[in-house]
Amino acid sequence: MSSRDVPDTSRRISVDVVQAALRAAERLGKDVADVPVQAIAQEAGVSRSTLLRRIGGSRQALDAAVRAAGVDPGGQRPVRERAIEAGAHLIGEHGLAALTLEAVATAARCSVPSLYAAFGGRDELLRAIFERHLPLLNVEEVIAGPHADLDETVNRIYRLLAEALTLEPRVLPAMLAEALARPGEPDLQRLLQHFTPRKLAGLGQWLADEMAAGRIRTLPLPLLIQQMIAPAVMHFVLRPAIEQVPDLDLPSVEETCAVFAEAFLYAVATPSATVSGQGV
Structure with missing residues (x-):
């Protein structure tokens, strides 16, 4: 029927x-x-x-x-939740190009018009997916909470990165692969334009405050952000493949985060931060 x-x-x-x-x-x-x-x-x-x-x-x-008769028969989660989950799996398995409204509707067991009603279009669906899976937005919660010392905050940020980069569906690795392969991709550019200001307002502002307080060396902010996250991103994106190499014993995720945090602080923490117990 x-x-x-x-x-x-x-x-x-x-x-x-x-x-x-x-x-x-x-x-x-x-x-x-x-x-x-x-x-x-x-x-x-x-x-x-x-x-x-x-x-x-x-x-x-x-x-x-x-x-x-005015009663919701239930039986399924809301279209919005099903669509975000289905879209995340499509991106993680096949890349950004796989995210069509028709493919999401099929995977989420809904109609294309219901997706328009829930999101307004593909761009808003894509933003909702990355809002859910982009770890740098979760960092905002870390730096907005009670202020721990510099060492603990950096460690918590690395643990958030590790979680977002290793859990399925692997949305962020798919985005990074898209950035490396097609940096001018319109979808990617729209995402960057939407999320980059928030990233700078969150993680970037926290780093800027640490520099102003004299706990971190004064460095160009974009480079400081890259110095913090790039090594960890590279490791955790490649980790699933590296784990398949015989006789290669990787440290645990927790230990790996601690090593990256220590290396970052060794590179950028000032002597005053170290003396006061705020760094390594």
Whole structure:
């Protein structure tokens, strides 16, 4: 049955059947969409085959009738959440070019119009995916919280980087691969234009404050950011492949983060930070 047929079928479903579905859902403590047809049939006092005839053989039609009665049948997470998850997996597995609304709709089991309703278009969906998976935005929470010493803050930032770069779906590695292969890609440029100011306002402002306080050497801010994150990014992007090399024993992720933090602080922390216990 096509989606075009569902509204007509839903109008033919009796109020008694809809009410039976709602009672069964309440009795079982489930969404209507998750209630077995047999349970609804029992609540309606009919056989399963009779109920299926009354709803036109389609659970989708029954769900539509329940929705028309003003009740969300449930059974699935909101389209926005499903689309962000599906889009992240598409990017992680196939790159930015794989993120089409048609592909996301298929993977998220929704319609393209519902994606437009949730996001307004592909660009906003792409931003929502990177908002969820870009670790430098999470860093804002670290530096906005209670101020730990310089060493602890740097270590926490590296642990956030490691988490975002190693967990599936690997959205950030896919973005980095796109940046290396096609730096002029319009999608990538739009993402950078959207997120770079926030990155500078977050991580960049924290580094600038540390320089102003004399705990970090005065260096050009873009280079200081790159010096902090580039070695770790390179390591964690390549780590899954390196781990496959026989007889190569990599340190744990925790130990690796500690090594990168120590190296960064050794390179940029001032003697005053070290003396006061704020650095290495």
